[in-house]
Amino acid sequence: MTERLTKPLLAVAAPALALVAAFALTSLVLIIAGDPTGEVWSTILTPPEARNVVNVVNAATVYYLSALAVAIGFRMNLFNIGVDGQYRVATFAAAVVAGEAWLPGILGTVLAVLAAVLVGAAWAGIAGVLRASRGVSEVISTIMLNFIATSLVAYSLRRVAVREEGSNIIGTREIPAESRVPGLPLLGEVNGEIYGFVVVAALCGAGYWFLLNRTRFGFDLRATGQSPEAAVASGVNVKRMIVTAMLLSGGVAGLVGLPILLGSAYTYGSTFQSGIGFAGIAIALLGRNHPVGIALGALLFAYLEEQSNPLQILVDVSPDIVKITQGIIVLTVVISYEVVRRYGQRVEQRRVAQALERPEGERAGVTT
Amino acid sequence: MAQAQVAPPGQLAVRLSGIGKQFPGVVANDDVNLEVRRGAIHAIVGENGAGKSTLMKILYGVQKPDSGTIEIDGSRVDLSSPADAISAGVGMVFQHFMLADNLTVLENVVLGAESRHGIGDAARKEVLRICESYGLHVEPDQLVERLGVGERQRVEILKVLYRGAQIVILDEPTAVLVPQEVEELFTNLRELKEEGLAVLFISHKLDEVLSVADEVTVMRRGSTVATVDPADVTARQLAELMVGSELPSPTTEASTVTDEVLLAVSGVSLPTADGRPLLEDISLQIRCGEVLGIAGVEGNGQAELVEAIMGMRPGVTGSVRLGERDLTALSTRARRECGISYIPEDRHRHGLLLDSPLWENRVLGHQTRPPSARGMLIDKTASRRDTERIIEQYDVRTPGPDVLARALSGGNQQKLIVGREMSGKPQVLIAAHPTRGVDVGAQAAIWRHIKDARREGLAVLLISADLDELIGLSDRINVILRGRLVSEFDPSQVTPQQLGSAMTGAGPDAETGR
Structure with a gap:
């Protein structure tokens, strides 16, 4: 019975510990800076309005996909830092495909999604192949690929872009209305719509869980992540696994920009949101690579950002303070998971020892 | 010279009393009592998990005991790190060698102990002196990567002596050696003992223990159960003390070998870039x-x-077959x-x-x-x-x-x-x-x-x-x-x-x- 209780308790303890520490440290920063700590927190912790909730869910959808992409890599001990580049290249490709309207309506949407997944996978696949064939660290190669992605997209954008009337902003041709993904007015029309893509994100989360925990492929992937040597001895082709995992991670990364592209922006331009891939790394860490944990982490990050918006107006503090909080969360989360993991290990070992002592004493005559 | 005062042989070098150490869920140490004399080889035997390694880690300051006292040369000490242990004159040779392959013997010995004799001629002289006085044969300028297992072990012992150890702990030193190398090691250990050092020798190979040790302490389930004179016991009696029960032996029964070849390996080679193959034309049939x-x-x-x-x-290269099937590809x-x-x-x-x-x-x-x-x-x-x-x-x-x-x-x-x-x-x-x-x-x-x-x-x-x-x-x-x-x-x-x-x-x- 106690064992049933301790496991979930420990799972919750780590992020809780991290959050408390992060809030404490952020408060310290505020105090040192002489900012009104209490007012900052009361602003951030004010219950959000319905339209803010919509914004939070939308932002979280994007973060969720990004963190899932990172988490796939993490489960195999691959550090895909390149989600950022992957989603930008992929979103650009999708924007072109959908904007050119080669296929009508929903078919155009499907084609765009497919293009995004394939391009994202291919971009990440480069790092996978380099790692498998030449032993190049995926950390280095994905960082490099991020830079290349930035330049490549900027260059290509000039080739295909259309300039908006009276503006310097350039973007891809706007996606026709019938190829867009409709939003879900769950909280009333006036409050704005939740991205229809939230469904896709949820499906991805479920698929991620099923793939990793229920399939042979997922087992091989996790085994390789835990111990490449043991995986090899058990018959896993580790090189192929590396490439496959990077392709998968990149494929999901390709989806990251689509909620925005197909749900609100309808064009990929120089102002398209960037940096989502890096937030994804933090959220995957926070969520412990678990699909539900990642969802909570994504919501938390989105919530902090949304609630920090009025800080400047209300209490004259830069909303960037929550960036500090987010950064500290990532640090504290890593530490507190390790602390809790060690504690959990000790608990487990003690439990095993106790369990072994008792029955052996009781059925001494039977076993020997 | 660091070899400050070598106490006369027979005097107690180490006394452990009532040592206890609890790990969650593991029988580590419980009421361990041990006395090791100078000028003697003291063996500690016990099954795996009997607590030998924990005890040695306690004596080497890697772990702190929960209870009990450690006395070295008659005075009570508190060892909270290997550095403390080294300065108290305790040295340990681990089962897995910790040597830098790309450095010479001399460099390996001096590494981390530069403050003793520097890294120059004084250090070389000291290393040679130790080699000489304890009969350890190693070439100081040889690269460690060129050394065999037995020689590497001597370098490890040398390292410990260079740091001024008067009490040398060896954790299963024979596990990696062939019988001839074991004999050499034992000769070295006897030298150390002659020079008045206390040697603690952990092993579960009982024949070796009986041939080299002056005293044997048996551990079982975390406690010391007996200290015996090797002249008075047989290997079998020792083993029975260790397990507290009848002993198994690995003898096979009548042959069951048939004519049907199941596994056939033929001409298997594994060439390497430097020309010395790791495997060369191996053929076997089972x-x-x-x-x-x-x-x-x-x-x-x-x-x-x-x-x-x-x-x-x-x-x-080469082929592997299982019965009729070719597995090579x-x-x-x-x-x-x-x-x-x-x-x-x-x-x-x-x-x-x-x-x-x-x-x-x-x-x-x-x-x-x-x-x-x-x-x-x-x-x-x-x-x-x-x-x-x-x-x-x-x-x-x-x-x-x-x-x-x-x-x-x-x-x-x-x-x-x-x-x-x-x-x-x-x-x-x-x-x-x-x-x-x-x-x-x-x-x-x-x-x-x-x-x-x-x-x-x-x-x-x-x-x-x-x-x-x-x-x-x-x-x-x-x-x-x-x-x-x-x-x-x-x-x-x-x-x-x-x-x-x-x-x-x-x-x-x-x-x-x-």
Whole structure:
């Protein structure tokens, strides 16, 4: 019975510990800076309005996909830092495909999604192949690929872009209305719509869980992540696994920009949101690579950002303070998971020892 | 000179009283009492998990005891780090050497102890002086990577002496040595003793203990149970003190060897870039119901041979056949599916997922076969049920299949691996050091399972550093030296000494002498 209780308790303890520490440290920063700590927190912790909730869910959808992409890599001990580049290249490709309207309506949407997944996978696949064939660290190669992605997209954008009337902003041709993904007015029309893509994100989360925990492929992937040597001895082709995992991670990364592209922006331009891939790394860490944990982490990050918006107006503090909080969360989360993991290990070992002592004493005559 | 005051022989160097140390869930140390005299070799014997290593770590300051006192040369000390221990005159030679291959002997010795005699001529003089006075033969300017295992061990001892140790602890020093090297080590240890040092020698090879020690302390379940004079006891009596029960032996019964060749390896080579192949033209055949033992000093190609047969090693030439099937082009997974089972040498690295539950470890290596898999999915229910079967049949001591592999003791981990590898009706079993680092009880069980496998008609390839185990279990023994099979012995005729000679290439039977 106690064992049933301790496991979930420990799972919750780590992020809780991290959050408390992060809030404490952020408060310290505020105090040192002489900012009104209490007012900052009361602003951030004010219950959000319905339209803010919509914004939070939308932002979280994007973060969720990004963190899932990172988490796939993490489960195999691959550090895909390149989600950022992957989603930008992929979103650009999708924007072109959908904007050119080669296929009508929903078919155009499907084609765009497919293009995004394939391009994202291919971009990440480069790092996978380099790692498998030449032993190049995926950390280095994905960082490099991020830079290349930035330049490549900027260059290509000039080739295909259309300039908006009276503006310097350039973007891809706007996606026709019938190829867009409709939003879900769950909280009333006036409050704005939740991205229809939230469904896709949820499906991805479920698929991620099923793939990793229920399939042979997922087992091989996790085994390789835990111990490449043991995986090899058990018959896993580790090189192929590396490439496959990077392709998968990149494929999901390709989806990251689509909620925005197909749900609100309808064009990929120089102002398209960037940096989502890096937030994804933090959220995957926070969520412990678990699909539900990642969802909570994504919501938390989105919530902090949304609630920090009025800080400047209300209490004259830069909303960037929550960036500090987010950064500290990532640090504290890593530490507190390790602390809790060690504690959990000790608990487990003690439990095993106790369990072994008792029955052996009781059925001494039977076993020997 | 750091060798401040060498107390007269016979005086107490170390006194441990009532030492206790608790780890969560592990019997570590409980009421340990030990007295070690100067000018004596004191052996500590006990099964794996009896608490020997913990005790030594306490004495070397790696771990702090929960209770009890440590006295060195009559005064009470508080050791909270190896640095404290070194300054109290305690030195430790670990089982796994900690040497930098690309540095010379001298550099390795001085590394980290530069403050004693600098790094120049003074240091060299001191190293030479120590070599001289303790009869340790090593060339100070030789690169460590060129040294053999025995020489490396001497460098480790030298390191400890250079740091001024008066009490030298050796953790299973003979585990990595062949019989001839063991003799050399013992000569060195006797020198140390003559010079008035106290030597603490941990081992579970009882014959060696009896031949070299002046006093023997037996540990069982974390406590010291007896200190005896080696002249008064036999190896068997010692062993019975260790386990507290009757002893198993690895002797096989009547031969079950048939004519049907199951595993045929022919012309297997593994060339390397530097021209010295790791494996050279190895051919062997194992018949149904036969155990072929491979003897060799570690690093002579045993690991590579196993990996070549398992298909884990790229660049291997030659062919591997299982019965009528040619496995040469098949992947590791396909070979396993054909019926080759594999008990890896290093269970933590190759055999287990330590942070996964036991049932997932049951799946490992059987990902594609029932009961682990159903179609493309992992069948958790069936895997758990089958894990429970293994736990039952192979006497794995665990509360259940959901415990993490890490929480089990080494012997129980190994029993789980053996049980797993015997599942799914294998035809060939490749067992690399199957009883390394497991306690006597688990060892007996594993021997029994290998014998059962043989009786059921499996072809078994047994690689072991334990010559008694090889002689006791094998139907034939091949000796591997520098990547080649150099000689074959009949286990009923051969002695460990003869095997040892062949293993080092010194014996008359070896094709390639030095």
